[in-house]
Amino acid sequence: MAKKRSDNGLNRRQFITGAGSAFVTGAVAAFATLNPSYHEAGAAQALKPSSLPVSGLIVHNPKVCAGCGVCNMMCSLQHYGESGLSLSNAELVRDPFNAEFAFHVCQQCKSPECYFACPNMDAALCIDRETGVTYVNQEECVGCGECVKACPFEPKRIKLHPKTELSMVCDLCRNRKEGPICVEYCPMKALTYVPAGKRSG
DSSP states (O other): OOOOBOTTSOBHHHHHHHHHHHHHHHHHHHHHHHOTTOOOHHHHHHSOGGGSOOOOEEEEOTTTOOOOOHHHHHHHHHHHSSOOGGGSSSEEEEETTTTEEEEEOOOOOSSOHHHHHOTTTTTSEEEOTTTOOEEEOTTTOOOOOHHHHHOOSSSOSSEEOTTTOOEEOOOTTTTOTTOOHHHHHOTTOOEEEEOGGGOOO
């Protein structure tokens, strides 16, 4: 039995498939027009990581760190207006029994996978075109967590805020004249800011 055809000569399956594709394409185009910050995966891949500026980064010296937590306290106060370990953009891990302390902070990757994974790239997760610093615009972030999944480090150097569930990442206190507040207030001088021109990795 012959398949039914539409007026233009297509069979029913071809007609429905074509109509569905046209609808999806039109919907995506309309959404992109109404939302200029929208980025398709292809657009993200088209950017050249080599063209992104490189920023400095914070380096931790575990040999002199006392695990006091001043770094976390000052970071949370600077960025969120209240003190709390979970509100810091970096993470201090304590092992007091062995007197060992680790400080996990964004490594400001030269080709940041978190940035390219963000569906709202350059609006929510951004890179400062002058300094190269990766930072979060929390007014645009939707808390999807794609940046966290994409971070190549363990534990992750980017996380979600415990209350708002928006992304949190060390931005080197980019709007602070004195630089990273954790570096300035570390009593043991265990944290050092390394400028872009002097970083090794």
